[in-house]
Amino acid sequence: MKKRRTTRLIRIGGVPVGGGSPVSIQSMTKTDTRDSQATLRQIRALKRAGCDIIRVAVPDMEAAMALGPIKKASPIPVIADIHFDWRLALEALRQGVDGLRINPGNIGADWKLKEVVLALKDRAIPVRVGVNAGSLEKGILARYGHPCAPALVESALRQTALLEKFGHDLIKVSLKASNVPTTVDAYRMFSEKSDYPLHIGISEAGPPAVGVVKSAVGLGVLLWEGIGDTMRVSLTGNPVQEVRTARQILQGLAMAKGPEIISCPTCGRTTIDIRRLASQVEKRLRGIQKPVKVAVMGCVVNGPGEASEADFGVTGSKGAGMLFKKGKVLKTVREEDLLDELMKEIGKWRP
Ligand code: SF4
Structure with a gap:
């Protein structure tokens, strides 16, 4: 640049x-x-x-x-x-x-x-x-x-x-x-x-x-x-x-700070509803001023890798989801709880 x-x-x-x-x-x-x-x-x-x-x-x-x-x-x-x-x-x-x-x-x-x-x-x-x-x-x-x-x-x-x-x-x-x-x-x-x-x-x-x-x-x-x-x-x-x-x-272009979402395009390996989750995460992040980077990934192929580059990440895993913080697994939660658990962790986080 x-x-x-x-x-x-x-x-x-x-x-x-x-x-x-x-x-x-x-x-x-x-x-x-x-x-x-x-x-x-x-x-x-x-x-x-x-x-x-x-x-x-x-x-x-x-x-x-x-x-x-x-x-x-x-x-x-x-x-x-x-x-x-x-x-x-x-x-x-x-x-x-x-x-x-x-x-x-x-x-x-x-x-x-x-x-x-x-x-x-x-x-x-x-x-x-x-x-x-x-x-x-x-x-x-x-x-x-x-x-x-x-x-x-x-x-x-x-x-x-x-x-x-x-x-x-x-x-x-x-x-x-x-x-x-x-x-x-x-x-x-x-x-x-x-x-x-x-x-x-x-x-x-x-x-x-x-x-x-x-x-x-x-x-x-x-x-x-x-x-x-x-x-x-x-x-x-x-x-x-x-x-x-x-x-x-x-x-x-990395010229502004703010929340950033990374999400996979999904494929035949996807095990949870990533489209819905990504869109919900994107909407919830709009109200947040912190420069937080969140990865929403469909499976373990690229999920942990992307999550390690992000502040937070979720990865689908057979109807459940793993929640990551700075690449480390925080917990495994039910698919229906993933969004709230993720937002709770982001709320507590101080960059
Ligand atoms: S992360 Fe997994 S589900 Fe998403 S596109 Fe890549 S291989 Fe498919």
């Missing part, structure tokens, strides 16, 4: 982004922002799943006015996502949001953008330049013919220059496409040219069955190359799953 690229440090509320800080996880609410109570319920659920920063859509002035109460009660920093109307950006800042996501190219005349940037500067609030393959400037698109990586990079450089022109450099950048190679190339190219912190993501990645894989491939490659300071997995589904997927990507 390559060393993390050196980027500038900014702060979204209390969360550091860039400058070598841990990669933070973002998501976006899928509620009507005007319904602040529903939006806050979703934010709290996302925070419980491990979300560090939340973004909310601001399609109109009523939504912008709801940002104040949302921000006040939110347990994590709030970013307002604004397109087209600079007045919404100004109102969002008045309402006290921790960050803005805009596309400077679609805010309109220079004087409108200048008003937004001066308001950002006054409050020292960071802004994300969110370049998306689906909304590139017409001129750039005409020149490149299609939304390729160099086109995304040119757009991002042009948009960051617009913000710099008005004296604001608390910036992070995203260059998203739904195509994984285009996205990866764009981030690679941009990170060679700029040290602004990067928000990485695969845009419109799809429903979970497809989007989880695309995101894991794309974001996994970027993170492996040391690119990315904050991340969002975009799924057509429950945003809690976006956050869980992001956490799993980070854990898969």
Whole structure:
């Protein structure tokens, strides 16, 4: 794994982004922002799943006015996502949001953008330049013919220059496409040219069955190359799953601590219901903050071996199960008691 690229440090509320800080996880609410109570319920659920920063859509002035109460009660920093109307950006800042996501190219005349940037500067609030393959400037698109990586990079450089022109450099950048190679190339190219912190993501990645894989491939490659300071997995589904997927990507690369499950695929040697047990263990581990590694194995072929690498392990053995701690057998228990016994031991354990 390559060393993390050196980027500038900014702060979204209390969360550091860039400058070598841990990669933070973002998501976006899928509620009507005007319904602040529903939006806050979703934010709290996302925070419980491990979300560090939340973004909310601001399609109109009523939504912008709801940002104040949302921000006040939110347990994590709030970013307002604004397109087209600079007045919404100004109102969002008045309402006290921790960050803005805009596309400077679609805010309109220079004087409108200048008003937004001066308001950002006054409050020292960071802004994300969110370049998306689906909304590139017409001129750039005409020149490149299609939304390729160099086109995304040119757009991002042009948009960051617009913000710099008005004296604001608390910036992070995203260059998203739904195509994984285009996205990866764009981030690679941009990170060679700029040290602004990067928000990485695969845009419109799809429903979970497809989007989880695309995101894991794309974001996994970027993170492996040391690119990315904050991340969002975009799924057509429950945003809690976006956050869980992001956490799993980070854990898969050993970039985040937390519970980890290892489970065998099962085969003809399996003697207990490992599928059910693994899924129950996975669910119960979600509520645990400890960096515990648990192996759930179907039989004694690989079970004790994997269990010795894990903090805890269970291995099926003729309708019963053996419970391991750090590779040593603790006890043999009935299959129906395995889950509770395992969780009891994990509860007592201090890493
Ligand atoms: S651990 Fe045992 S049950 Fe699981 S896949 Fe391997 S051989 Fe099959």
